[in-house]
Amino acid sequence: MTPQRVQVFGLGLPASGTPKEQRRYVVRWRVDGRDCKRRLKTKAEADRFRSQLLAAVAEGVRFDYAAGLPVSWQTDTTTWWSWSCEWLALKWPRWAGSSRRSGVETLVAFTPHLLVPRAPAPPPGLPQWLREVGYNVGTERMPSPQSAWLDRWSLPLEAIEPVALERALTAATTRADGRSNVASVVKRRRDLINTVLRAAVRRRLLGSNPMERVEWSAPRSSSQIDVSVLPTMADIDDLVAAIASLRSDGARYAAFFATLAYAGLRPSEAAALRVNDLELPESGWGMARLRAATPAPGTRYTDDGGTRQTKALKHRADSAVRSVPLAPPLVGLLRQHLSGWPSADLVFTNGAGRSVTPENYGKVWNRVKPTVWPERHVAAGAVPYDLRHTAATVMLRAGVPLAEVARRLGHSIDVLLRVYAGVFEDDEARSNEAIEIELRRQRRLTTVTEFG
Numbered sequence: 001m002t003p004q005r006v007q008v009f010g011l012g013l014p015a016s017g018t019p020k021e022q023r024r025y026v027v028r029w030r031v032d033g034r035d036c037k038r039r040l041k042t043k044a045e046a047d048r049f050r051s052q053l054l055a056a057v058a059e060g061v062r063f064d065y066a067a068g069l070p071v072s073w074q075t076d077t078t079t080w081w082s083w084s085c086e087w088l089a090l091k092w093p094r095w096a097g098s099s100r101r102s103g104v105e106t107l108v109a110f111t112p113h114l115l116v117p118r119a120p121a122p123p124p125g126l127p128q129w130l131r132e133v134g135y136n137v138g139t140e141r142m143p144s145p146q147s148a149w150l151d152r153w154s155l156p157l158e159a160i161e162p163v164a165l166e167r168a169l170t171a172a173t174t175r176a177d178g179r180s181n182v183a184s185v186v187k188r189r190r191d192l193i194n195t196v197l198r199a200a201v202r203r204r205l206l207g208s209n210p211m212e213r214v215e216w217s218a219p220r221s222s223s224q225i226d227v228s229v230l231p232t233m234a235d236i237d238d239l240v241a242a243i244a245s246l247r248s249d250g251a252r253y254a255a256f257f258a259t260l261a262y263a264g265l266r267p268s269e270a271a272a273l274r275v276n277d278l279e280l281p282e283s284g285w286g287m288a289r290l291r292a293a294t295p296a297p298g299t300r301y302t303d304d305g306g307t308r309q310t311k312a313l314k315h316r317a318d319s320a321v322r323s324v325p326l327a328p329p330l331v332g333l334l335r336q337h338l339s340g341w342p343s344a345d346l347v348f349t350n351g352a353g354r355s356v357t358p359e360n361y362g363k364v365w366n367r368v369k370p371t372v373w374p375e376r377h378v379a380a381g382a383v384p385y386d387l388r389h390t391a392a393t394v395m396l397r398a399g400v401p402l403a404e405v406a407r408r409l410g411h412s413i414d415v416l417l418r419v420y421a422g423v424f425e426d427d428e429a430r431s432n433e434a435i436e437i438e439l440r441r442q443r444r445l446t447t448v449t450e451f452g
Contacts (some may be wrong), residue, residue: 025043034118079155080154101297190216194209225419267388271355282332396420
């Protein structure tokens with residue numbers, strides 16, 4: 001067996017003047033040239049841990065290079081891999097399918113990069129294995145090269161330092177082409193990793209959260225919609241008409257897209273809309289009562305293995321109902337839709353009579369959109385969700401009170417103002433004109449009052 005060289009250094013003390021709650025005592029040691037470190041809250045804990053290391057060295061105990069600790073201690077060592085699996089299993093039952101998918105994708109992107117120094121390259125197919133087996137809660141995990149590699153080389157929680165976190169965060173938020181992910185994805189991934197580490201601190205698996213010392217920040221994200229590239233209602237009417245004229249079963253999705261554009265529903269809300277919750281008079285405005293949403297996170301992330309998962313309206317209680325008025329043109333389209341594709345339950349169904357999914361309506365969207373909105377069209381890059389954004393801009397430009405717009409969309413007013421701030425910037429000229437008229441009116445009133 002190759003001889004080892006293990007050095008245990010003096011105790012590192014917190015800087016003078018450090019507040020008590022932020023003080024950390026640092027134990028440093030070196031295993032065959034690899035520097036190791038552990039931060040502890042009290043001097044007594046640090047002295048005890050350092051003494052244990054010194055005793056292990058004196059007794060000739062062999063140290064594990066990957067973990068940096070005596071081999072005899074390994075049963076007490078929790079790695080990032082083992083803890084992230086345990087944490088995900090705890091969260092899984094209470095998460096909706098979309099949250100499960102987002103959590104798994106973040107862990108899949110991050111975990112292969114939080115490794116002990118000099119770890120060998122991962123075995124082939126590791127990301128796919130993590131999605132399908134490793135982080136697939138409830139799946140039986142059989143021995144495999146991927147699990148053996150993670151068990152051996154995943155970094156112990158106590159060995160996670162800011163530099164290692166920064167490297168892993170950079171790798172997990174960089175796309176295959178070398179560019180960074182969009183700001184919202186970067187922030188979401190960083191926040192989730194921070195949450196996992198905070199939970200480890202609460203479980204006393206970590207003395208402190210290393211993320212608090214990371215000098216790495218996510219790029220600033222903007223939730224504001226660029227209203228200049230949204231399709232107009234005339235554009236949407238052209239698209240809906242083109243879909244309705246299809247000679248295939250894809251024509252059934254014309255009213256679905258119209259509902260997003262005229263009523264401002266989320267696609268998952270429109271997919272859950274039921275016939276009995278519609279009021280479709282022969283003339284005038286109608287009404288839709290929304291009771292649920294059915295996002296489509298994928299079969300791997302639903303409890304029953306189905307494509308969709310029924311849940312409460314976003315940010316609402318399970319029993320909440322949102323009533324959304326339906327403009328006369330949409331009422332007519334929905335009446336035609338139910339005449340052509342009658343249903344006793346869901347308003348919108350696929351060819352098999354089941355709830356529609358992004359895969360169903362996405363195929364029709366991708367086939368028809370380029371013919372109606374060619375490459376140079378302002379809305380050429382639009383996605384189905386942008387139809388909801390168009391509905392919001394129409395309401396705001398029509399002067400509908402903010403509280404009512406927010407209610408119809410299922411937003412809070414602050415989110416509405418943040419997301420659709422561009423609508424108000426785009427309407428600067430009309431706003432200036434309205435202010436000028438009001439100024440003239442008030443000045444005339446003042447003149448009459450003073451000299452009348």
